[in-house]
Amino acid sequence: MCRTGQPDPHDAGDEQTSDAAFAALLEDSAEELYESAPCGYLSTLMDGTIAKVNTTLLxxxxxxxxxxxxxMRFPDLxxxxxxxxxxxxxxxLLRMQGEIGGIALEVKRAGGARMPVLVSSVVKHGDAGEPLLIRTTVFDARDRRAYEEELLRGRKAAEEARKQAEADRARLQEALAVLQQSLLPATLPPVPGVETAAHYHTASPDRLGGDFYDVFPVDGKRFAFFLGDVCGKGxxxxxxxSLTRYTLRAAALHDPDPVSALSTLNKVLHERYTGSGDPRYCTAVFGTLEPDPVTGQVAIHLASGGHPPVLVLRADGTADFLPTPGGLLVGVLPSARFVTATTCLAPGDTLLLYTDGLTEARTGQDRTSLYGDEALLAFAARHAGKSPTDVIQALTDLLDGFGAGLDDDTALLALGAPAPTL
Amino acid sequence: MDIERRNNVTVTGNPQGPTVVLAHGFGCDQNMWRLTVPALAEDYRVVLFDYVGSGRSDPAAFSEDRYATLDGYAHDAVEVCDALDLRGAVFVGHSVSAMIGVLAAGLAPERIGALVMVAPSPRYIDDDGYRGGFSAPDIDELLASLESNYLGWSAAMAPVIMGNADRPELGEELKNSFCATDPDMARVFARTTFLSDSRNDLKSVRVPTLVLECTQDVIAPREVGAFVHQAIPGSELVTLDATGHCPHLSAPAATNEAIAGFLAGLR
Incomplete structure (x- = not known):
C-alpha cells in the first residue's frame, strides 16, 4: 500500500478501522509470541543443557x-x-555447519507417547566467533510424518515387488535359455568334406522361434539335414x-529316406494336434548328404513338404532353384505326399535352405512390396562361388538391412562342397 | 583399483613426520576431523579417508556383502594403508572406527603401530552381565530415523555428492553433504555398526593404545570406556570433560591435547 502525505477523505473510515486492527496486533509482544508461537522454541548451552524453552513446547x-x-539436555527429549x-x-553437522534444518525426529511426551517433529537449529556465536548457545525450533510434524510414512511404505512395497520381479525374470531367463537349446543346435557338427554355416533370426523378444534347422550324422557315410517353419511364432x-526337431532326428535314425522322415513327422503332428482345437503344422525340407572323399563331390537327396524351393549356388557364378512343387504342408492331412529332388554339389557349389521370413521381408512401407523369390535368386547368383560362411554372412547383412521390414522368424542353412584350395 | 580414489584419501601435514591415520565413524565423513588436523599437521603426516559408502567414496565400490561385517570396513582401512605403504602408523578411529582399527591392526600388524580409540564401544546392545546402553528395538528406531532423514540425499544429487572427488566445489554447495549418504549404504553401515560384537577382539590388541571417553556420551557410556580399557592389555584411558559422542568437535582442545600427548610418548 502506498501512502501519500494527503489522506484521501474517502478512505478515512477504512483507515481508522485498520489502525485499530494494527494496534491490537502490536499488543502481541515478542515475549508473547515466543511463548505461544505455533512452534516450539528451545535454547541450549553448547553441551545441550536446556536454558530456555517456550510454553508451546512444554x-x-x-x-x-x-x-x-x-x-535436561536436548537429546533427553x-x-x-x-x-x-x-x-x-x-x-x-551442527558443529561443522553452524546450522542444520528440517531434521525429522520424535520427542517423548509425558505418559510415554511420541510426537514426530521437524527440528532446526542454529549456533549463536560470540563476538570472537566462539560458539555460545544453540537456538532450536521444533515443528509439529504429526500429519506430515503420517503421510511420509505412507510414502515410505509404498516405496518399500514397490522395492520388494521390483526385487521379486527381477528374481522371477532371472529364473525365467535361465529356463528359457535351456529351452532355446532344445530348439536349435548351439553349433553345427563338423561334416567331413562339407562346409556348413547357419543363421537364425528370431522375431520374438523371448527368442522362442518357429523356424528350425539341424545337421546330424545318420550312418558312417551320410549326414541328414533339415530346415523348416512352424506356423505361428512365439x-x-x-x-x-521342439517336437518337430526331435521327431525328425528320431525318424532319420530309423530310416534316413527323406520322404520316410517327413511322413513320420506328418503322422506325429497330425495325431498330436488334430482335434486339439489348435491345429499345428509346418513346412520343411529334409535331406541327406553324402560326400565322396575321392571326387570332393556331395550327393544330395531331399524332399520338401510345402516349403519354398532350395537354391543351388554353383562355383561358376550361376544360381538356380531346385524345384519341389506340390509337396503338402506337414501335419495337415493323415497322410501326405512329398516331392523329392536330387542334386550333386561339385567343389565350390553351395546348397542354400531358407524360410520365407527372408522372401517375405518388407522392402517398402506396406505388405505389397516384399523381397521376393526373384530378388533372392539374383542375390544368390551374385554370391555364387563363395563359401557357405560367406554366403550366410552376406545374407545376414541383407536381413539386418531390412530392419523393421523383417518381422518373421528366419532360418538360413548353407551346405557346400569346399572349393579346391589353390 | 585406485584405492586413493575409492576411499577419497587425503594426505596432508608434515611429509617428514610419522603418519597418523584419522578414521571417521558412522554418520558423517572425514570432515569430522577438521578441528583435529590443524593440531597434528605441523609434526605429523595426516591421512584421512572415507569408508566406502560414506562421504565422497566411490559408490560403485559398495557391496552389501562386504560391508555387512566390520571386517569389510577393516579391509578398507588396511587397503588405504597398503596403498600408501604405511609402516607403523597410528590409527585414530572415532566410534565404530575405533573397533575397525582394532581389526585392521590384527589384519596388518606391520602397517598399524598404535591405536587411538575415540569414544569406542565393542558392543552397543546390552547382553548378559554387559551394559552397552541399547536394546535391539532401539537400533530399529535408529534405522527408522535414518529412513526419515535423507539429509538432502536424492538419487539426482548422488553423483554430485559422491562421485566428484576431483570437483569438491560441487559438494560444498549442498547443505548437510558431510553426512549425506545413499540411504541403502547408510542402513548397511548402521546395522553393521550397532549389531556388531567385537568384545573378544579387544584382548588381542598388541600395540600401544589410548582410549578416549567422554564424561557424558549416550552412545559410549563411561562403563563401556572402562570395559574397553580393562580388556586391552596395557591401554591408557583418558576421560575428556566433554558431552556427546564427538569430543573432537565439541571439545577439540582437550581431545587434541590427549592425542598429541599420546603421540609424543610414542616417539
Missing amino acids: GWLGLERAAVVGR LTVGGKLYHETHFAP PQAAAVT
Whole structure:
C-alpha cells in the first residue's frame, strides 16, 4: 500500500478501522509470541543443557518448566533412536555447519507417547566467533510424518515387488535359455568334406522361434539335414518346433529316406494336434548328404513338404532353384505326399535352405512390396562361388538391412562342397 | 583399483613426520576431523579417508556383502594403508572406527603401530552381565530415523555428492553433504555398526593404545570406556570433560591435547 502525505477523505473510515486492527496486533509482544508461537522454541548451552524453552513446547512434552530448564539436555527429549541419530548426524553437522534444518525426529511426551517433529537449529556465536548457545525450533510434524510414512511404505512395497520381479525374470531367463537349446543346435557338427554355416533370426523378444534347422550324422557315410517353419511364432510355435526337431532326428535314425522322415513327422503332428482345437503344422525340407572323399563331390537327396524351393549356388557364378512343387504342408492331412529332388554339389557349389521370413521381408512401407523369390535368386547368383560362411554372412547383412521390414522368424542353412584350395 | 580414489584419501601435514591415520565413524565423513588436523599437521603426516559408502567414496565400490561385517570396513582401512605403504602408523578411529582399527591392526600388524580409540564401544546392545546402553528395538528406531532423514540425499544429487572427488566445489554447495549418504549404504553401515560384537577382539590388541571417553556420551557410556580399557592389555584411558559422542568437535582442545600427548610418548 502506498501512502501519500494527503489522506484521501474517502478512505478515512477504512483507515481508522485498520489502525485499530494494527494496534491490537502490536499488543502481541515478542515475549508473547515466543511463548505461544505455533512452534516450539528451545535454547541450549553448547553441551545441550536446556536454558530456555517456550510454553508451546512444554505443552507438547507435558512437562513443567522447572523440570526441564537446567535439568535436561536436548537429546533427553528424544526417543532412543532419535538420540542415536542426534549424536551421529545432528550434533556433528551442527558443529561443522553452524546450522542444520528440517531434521525429522520424535520427542517423548509425558505418559510415554511420541510426537514426530521437524527440528532446526542454529549456533549463536560470540563476538570472537566462539560458539555460545544453540537456538532450536521444533515443528509439529504429526500429519506430515503420517503421510511420509505412507510414502515410505509404498516405496518399500514397490522395492520388494521390483526385487521379486527381477528374481522371477532371472529364473525365467535361465529356463528359457535351456529351452532355446532344445530348439536349435548351439553349433553345427563338423561334416567331413562339407562346409556348413547357419543363421537364425528370431522375431520374438523371448527368442522362442518357429523356424528350425539341424545337421546330424545318420550312418558312417551320410549326414541328414533339415530346415523348416512352424506356423505361428512365439512360445506356442516353439513347442511345435521342439517336437518337430526331435521327431525328425528320431525318424532319420530309423530310416534316413527323406520322404520316410517327413511322413513320420506328418503322422506325429497330425495325431498330436488334430482335434486339439489348435491345429499345428509346418513346412520343411529334409535331406541327406553324402560326400565322396575321392571326387570332393556331395550327393544330395531331399524332399520338401510345402516349403519354398532350395537354391543351388554353383562355383561358376550361376544360381538356380531346385524345384519341389506340390509337396503338402506337414501335419495337415493323415497322410501326405512329398516331392523329392536330387542334386550333386561339385567343389565350390553351395546348397542354400531358407524360410520365407527372408522372401517375405518388407522392402517398402506396406505388405505389397516384399523381397521376393526373384530378388533372392539374383542375390544368390551374385554370391555364387563363395563359401557357405560367406554366403550366410552376406545374407545376414541383407536381413539386418531390412530392419523393421523383417518381422518373421528366419532360418538360413548353407551346405557346400569346399572349393579346391589353390 | 585406485584405492586413493575409492576411499577419497587425503594426505596432508608434515611429509617428514610419522603418519597418523584419522578414521571417521558412522554418520558423517572425514570432515569430522577438521578441528583435529590443524593440531597434528605441523609434526605429523595426516591421512584421512572415507569408508566406502560414506562421504565422497566411490559408490560403485559398495557391496552389501562386504560391508555387512566390520571386517569389510577393516579391509578398507588396511587397503588405504597398503596403498600408501604405511609402516607403523597410528590409527585414530572415532566410534565404530575405533573397533575397525582394532581389526585392521590384527589384519596388518606391520602397517598399524598404535591405536587411538575415540569414544569406542565393542558392543552397543546390552547382553548378559554387559551394559552397552541399547536394546535391539532401539537400533530399529535408529534405522527408522535414518529412513526419515535423507539429509538432502536424492538419487539426482548422488553423483554430485559422491562421485566428484576431483570437483569438491560441487559438494560444498549442498547443505548437510558431510553426512549425506545413499540411504541403502547408510542402513548397511548402521546395522553393521550397532549389531556388531567385537568384545573378544579387544584382548588381542598388541600395540600401544589410548582410549578416549567422554564424561557424558549416550552412545559410549563411561562403563563401556572402562570395559574397553580393562580388556586391552596395557591401554591408557583418558576421560575428556566433554558431552556427546564427538569430543573432537565439541571439545577439540582437550581431545587434541590427549592425542598429541599420546603421540609424543610414542616417539
